[in-house]
Amino acid sequence: MRIFDPHIHMTSRTTDDYEAMYAAGVRAVVEPSFWLGQPRTDPASFYDYFDALLGWEPFRAAQYGIAHHCTLALNPKEANDPRCRPVLDALPRYLAKDCVVAVGEIGYDSMTPAEDTAVAAQLQLAAAHGLPALVHTPHRDKLAGLHRTLDVVRESSLPVERVLLDHLNETTVEHAKDSGCWLGFSVYPDTKMDEDRMVTILKTYGTEKILVNSAADWGKSDPLKTRKVADAMLAAGFGEDDVDQVLWRNPAAFYGLSGRLRLDVPKPEGLHEGNSVLRGGE
Amino acid sequence: MTHPLPWTRAEVEALLPDDAARAWLAEALADAACVPTAPPTAPAPYAADTWELRFAAAGRHCGHDNADAVRTLLLTEAQAGPETLTRLYRHGSAAERRAVLWALPTLVDGPHALHLVEDALRSNDTRLVAAAVGPYTAVHLDPHAWRHAVLKCLFTGVTLDAVASLARRAAGDGELARMLTDYAAERTAAGREVPDDLGRVLTLTGEEPKEL
Structure with missing residues (x-):
């Protein structure tokens, strides 16, 4: 079984996670830039973070046989801090990089005017750079947030077929599907979706244009949720081809819209015996 | 020039997969060659389609296996000085940084680009470490x-x-x-x-x- 986790924050995860993910079948991940739990107060903090997503994290992932790409953006939460807003001006030079396969995560947090501006500007950036966009739906006031998100998407020059709406659930899936966007679901231990509810959604809405992710990060989360959904699908009577569509072909097709997806990770060379390449002598 | 070029233009062209890539390279090199004679009067780091954006996109147009050669050639054609090299390194992905490091012996005569070597040697990315111990480092570190x-x-x-x-x-x-x-x-x-x-x-x- 091959698995592509289309939304996971590996910066917050350990090498044990990479090892377990590989063993579970994960061969590709996309890491969207987001906030780090601790607010940043300077654009330079973002640039160091972007550099990590463009260099260090793919290097780490490759050592465990996993292809790593990223999506870059000013996230909605920090878009509200005027100190961070210059990041928007610097984004174009980062969006030109090989490993960037979408603009994201963008979307709404508290639905403020500053968030309106950031979402609209970054949808335009996606259109201008030939990239799709990963748009998350807010945790609070989700349905209203989805409506507002879809309005901004429709006003932008980015076609809905190049937009992935994420963190969807039972209350938002219908509207999201009607919009023509790709549909993303995050499966979590306590919040968001769980495996069985995910299977019910797949039974109701089919397997087309649906992506499942672990969205694992620095909070309570599980980087193996993608595999657990695959197992739950098989147990519920879905075939292996359905599983492959949802957990590999759909994310590969969506991020493939960038023309930059490279899933052929060279086998890691020289994991130095008895010594950690990762730690490098420190 | 303190060292011969790692790749000549003819060698790079021979590596490229098709005419589209060769045409892209020709445009990029022409773009880069304009830089020394016509430096921008005002900084415009985010303008589209400058040779620096092409530097980032080289692998997508010329094949990822050829990206190092193409990027190094672009740097040479632009006669990138320490200031430009530093900017491209700071703004670059790991692969772009590696190309900057490889171009150092060709483009920088004195020790004033050592800060880039030192930065790469502080990293734990073996691709950067390997590129940081080349001829420039042998002379100056x-x-x-x-x-x-x-x-x-x-x-x-x-x-x-x-x-x-x-x-x-x-x-x-x-x-x-x-x-x-x-x-x-x-x-x-x-x-x-x-x-x-x-x-x-x-x-x-x-x-x-x-x-x-």
Whole structure:
């Protein structure tokens, strides 16, 4: 079984996670830039973070046989801090990089005017750079947030077929599907979706244009949720081809819209015996 | 120019997969060649389609296997000085940084780009470490930092074949010999293998190996 986790924050995860993910079948991940739990107060903090997503994290992932790409953006939460807003001006030079396969995560947090501006500007950036966009739906006031998100998407020059709406659930899936966007679901231990509810959604809405992710990060989360959904699908009577569509072909097709997806990770060379390449002598 | 070019234009063109890539390269090189004669009067770092954006996108247009060659050639064509090289390095992905490091011996005569080498040697990305121990480093890096670079290669599994002028710089370096001997002792005490390359460079120092 091959698995592509289309939304996971590996910066917050350990090498044990990479090892377990590989063993579970994960061969590709996309890491969207987001906030780090601790607010940043300077654009330079973002640039160091972007550099990590463009260099260090793919290097780490490759050592465990996993292809790593990223999506870059000013996230909605920090878009509200005027100190961070210059990041928007610097984004174009980062969006030109090989490993960037979408603009994201963008979307709404508290639905403020500053968030309106950031979402609209970054949808335009996606259109201008030939990239799709990963748009998350807010945790609070989700349905209203989805409506507002879809309005901004429709006003932008980015076609809905190049937009992935994420963190969807039972209350938002219908509207999201009607919009023509790709549909993303995050499966979590306590919040968001769980495996069985995910299977019910797949039974109701089919397997087309649906992506499942672990969205694992620095909070309570599980980087193996993608595999657990695959197992739950098989147990519920879905075939292996359905599983492959949802957990590999759909994310590969969506991020493939960038023309930059490279899933052929060279086998890691020289994991130095008895010594950690990762730690490098420190 | 202190060293011959790593890749000539003809060599790079021969690597490219098709006419579209060759046409892209021709435009990019023309774009880059304009830079020294017509420097921008005002900074416009985010303008689309400058040669610096092409520098980032080289792999997508010319094939990822050819990206190093194309990027290095672009830097040469633009006659990128330390200021430009520093900006491209700071703004670059790991692959772009590697191209900057490889272009240093061709483009920078003095030690004023050493900060880029030092930055790469602080990283733990073996692609950068390997690119940071080339001919420019062999000429300019001070002995203390150079010894640590050699040791870091051994630590991180970067082959010492990547270290330019290894024999010349190691010759007669008693301090390097001591560091290598101590490292070997540490590995042995932990029951771990001593990297093969360690013995090779120890021999190159010409110092008498102490008890390993």
